[in-house]
Amino acid sequence: MVSLLAVPWFVLETTGSAVLTGLASFATTFPTIISAAFGSSLVDRLGFRAASVWSDLISGVIVLAVPALFLTTGLSYPLLLVLLFLRWLTTTPGETARKAMLPDLAEGAGVRIERAAAAYDGVSRGATMVSAPLAGVLILWIGPSTLLFVDGVTFLLSALLVGTGVSRVARSGRESDGYLNDLRAGMVFLWRDRLQLSATGMIVIVNLLDTGVTQVLLALYARDVAADPRAFGLLTGVLGAGAVAGTIVYGAAGGRLPMRLTYGLCFLLAGVPRVLVLALGAPFPLALAVTMLSGFAAGAINPILGILQYDRIPVPLRARVIGTMTAAAYVGMPVGGLLAGSLSALAGLHVTLLAFTGVYLVISVPPFVFRSWRELDQPHPAGV
Structure with missing residues (x-):
């Protein structure tokens, strides 16, 4: 999250261009598609814990290189794009590995998967809640380049925590048939499961929109409307705060809620209100309140998707299908930053926010109308 705030502001500060900010967003999202598509086979070969540790170590070194070069020999914009590309190329296998090991760790700890999935997502949401507003303040205090030093160190700490504090988890038990065959196996399984295919399609679009909002539109809003980078951090932070609360509530009560209706309503509320309130030019305190409400709704989405995958x-x-779904979910993200930056430059921030609101609304429809979503209330055991 520190990177997601510091890098767009760094680019805006050094170039003043919304289009170049969108291009930097492209460089941070496009490699995740490649990595997620082909990295799952590497995760199987290395093992879940080792893949997580190596992913964080390499990512941390690359992040540290950005401010180190900027403050010493100089950092050109093309070189920044290359470093952003490499940094996100190495990150996704670690995320796949940590998600793939969660069911086994939960079983070993005697924790219900609903509670484990909610806790896993809640920790991520909590990091967003804390780091986003903190990053907004630190951008003013120490500058985005120094802030990236802090971000690089957090990757190294993550590698240390997983390497020393997480039990070794058995590998999948299935040998790799090669990268292309592994990718094909994941795609075939996903294609046959229409419920997960529909859910993945929704996530493709919403990730596209979220990338444009988070990495471009909120930065432009903070600069052009609020005239304060702390607004960028606060909006992102209260979204995370609401999501943490929503995740906690779902972890406690999710087993008693209808999954399809819960998912559909939460998906709708997570996207539409928080962008619409900015498009309508509401007072900033109201925008913060609505954003927190949207975050609360978003808190149930990832745990439900996680339960769906594990069931x-x-x-x-597991690693191959999750990797395939991650790659599919990320496929629209590079377009989101470019679209947000380009449309803002052509039509203005207000029109762009309204357009994004409309797409958020349309993409929330499937759980309410598609028959395949009825299966969400009747999960099947893994392997069926």
Whole structure:
């Protein structure tokens, strides 16, 4: 989250261009598609814990290189794009590995998967809640380049925590058939499971929109409307705060809620209100309140998706299918930053926010109308 705030502001500060900020967003999102598509086979070969540790170590070194070069020999914009590309190329295998090991760790700890999935997502949301407003303040205090030093160190700490504090988890038990065959196996499984295919399609679009909002539109809003980078951090932070609360509530009560209706309503509320309130030019305190409400709704989305994956994906295919779904979910993200930056430059921030609101609304429809979503209330055991 520190990177997601510091890098757009760094680019805006050094170039003053919304289009170049969108291009930097492209460089941070496009490699995740490649990495997620082909990295799951590497995760299987290395093992879940080792893949997580190596991913964080390499990512941390690359992040540290950005401010180090900027403050010493100089950092050109093309070189920044290359470093951003490499940094996100190495990050996704670690995320896949940590998600794939969660069911086994939960079983070993005697924790229900609903509670474990909610806790896993809640920690991520909590990091957003804390780091986003903190990053907004630190951008003013120490500058975005120095802030990236802090971000690089956090990757190294993550590698240390996972390497020394997480039990070794057995590998999938299935040997790799090669990168292309592994990718094909994941795609075939996903294509046959229409519920997960529909859910992935929704996430493709919403990730596209969220990338444009988070990495471009909020930065432009903070600069052009609020005239304060702390607004960027506060909006992102209260979204995370609401999501933490929503995740906690779902972890406690999710087993008693209808999954399809819960998912559909939360998906709708997570996207539409927080962008619409900015488009309508509401007072900033009201924008913060609505954003927190949207975050609360978003808190249930990832745990439900996680439960859906763990219930329906056989263990030997877990890393490969999750990697395939991650790659598919990320495919629109590079377009989101470019679209937000380009449309803002052509039509203005207000029109862009309204356009994004409309798409958020349309993409929230499937759980309410598609028959395949009825299966969400009747999860199948993995392997069926």
